[in-house]
Amino acid sequence: MTLRPTRCPAPDCGFSDVPSLVAAHVNGTEGPEHDWARLQYDGPGDFLSAMRDGDGEERGDDGAGDDTAGDDTAGGTSDDTGDGTGDDTADGEEPRSHAIDPEPVFRAVEVARDRSAGVEDLEDLETPALADLFVAFSVLASEAGTVRSDVRTAIIDRIDEEMEIEGELGSIGRSMSTRRSLRSEETVRRALFEAGIDPRAAESFDPDLVRDLVDKGDIDEDTVFETSRSDHVRRTTVDEEAFEER
Template sequence: MTDATDYDPVGCPVSDCEYRDAVRSVAAHVAEADDDAHEWDRLGYAGARNFVETEKRRQRQNGGGGSNSSSDGGSSDPSSNGGPSTGESSTGENPRDPADGAAGSGGFTAASQVSGSDAGSSGGKSEPSGGGSDTADAADETPFELGFERDALVLLELAREYDLSSLDDLGTWQLADLYSLLADLKNSADDARKEVRDELLENVREERTVAADLGSVSRTTYNYRRVADETTVHRALADAGVDPEEVRSFDKSKLKDAIEETDLEEDDVFDVDERPTIRISDSHDDQRRRHFERLDDEVRSLADDE
């Protein structure tokens, strides 16, 4: 696959961002965004080119291109499928499938509703009327799947089997098993997190905090900025007495400096969208330990938590 159109669309690697487009367009979107979450360093990429190369390599390895292999909205993750280029050469070994094909499995389903809605809201979702058929209601419900239960248990078993006090003592095959499991767990857990986040956004009012047993989350709004089209920016800079050549590439940091030093308004050069998001405001370690201590001895022994 060599033509750019042979590659499937991908989603933005930022977990709270819903942007989705061609690989190069997503790279440009990240580069133009003006918030910390879209910084390449934070995302684990060396830059736009590294993201594009990593994503195309992932699709080639997974048989992508025309097969819509990324139709679930996900994008390449630098912690899996090759990751950012670091200059290290491959060992040439073929890592075995962790746990004989356990990766990515897990059919456990749970109710798709999140019960921890905002305590200050007026009752949350309304109940459906009794006039609809059970078949229609069932068809509208999408089961919520964690999707990583088996991998998580296999990882705990490997943690008991291996001596993880030092990774230096593990062989390359053991490291490959751990890495593949951790990468799949990260991706699956993040998919589940997004579903729960979307449900919380429907139930929690703006600027409210839900203090649950194991942690607290808050609904907030952040400004997502992208540089406006070149003609608009060029005209705004000229009107404000700024030489467009000084910010020829319309670098975001230079544009922000120009806003601070002139009469330019942010809206003159940036397209700004307010987007709601859910953020963790606190983790309740004591409550989590109590839940852990209620587990069966055999399960707790897998974590080796002293």
């Protein structure tokens, strides 16, 4: 069955493909515009479910660009116990559901296993077989990334910033990164001019050069830089034997 191309839910993106690849595109694209917390879907799992149920278009762009959820996540909100098990639901509200569907991952694993069975050297494969193997593992990575993002959404509010949680297979930690992007050329040019700096000194508006001029002119960096923060859940250790035994 041929799937109808689905548009990326990020405003003004223009990317379209089958839903699973659109979800992978959002997962792999940096910037606040592609942050699930700012979109109208509660993670890639919710997006794929909406596409399967056919209600993707009905949601429209109502949730796009909403900074509220993103601010709560970036702020590292948790309960007052400080034990990293924060509750992100308000009093009287039902806990938010974080359902996942790992079956596509299992199916992708079987395909990848079948295609790679007996393969010891990739150079021995014919080009079409190598292409199939690439596709199999590409789909596996995409499906696994979708479920991983769902798990990230469910756990991130339970982990305090710079905290590490130990499991049986390994540990995870939460950190925060900051991205700066220049505002419009007109805004940057005006800020430099008002600070007594010739805007032509940063004609290309290279971020590093602008940063130096901002420091030189004692300009508030928020005047010329848009700053966004995002949280990351990363793997910090792995019990290799646990995976080798399987």
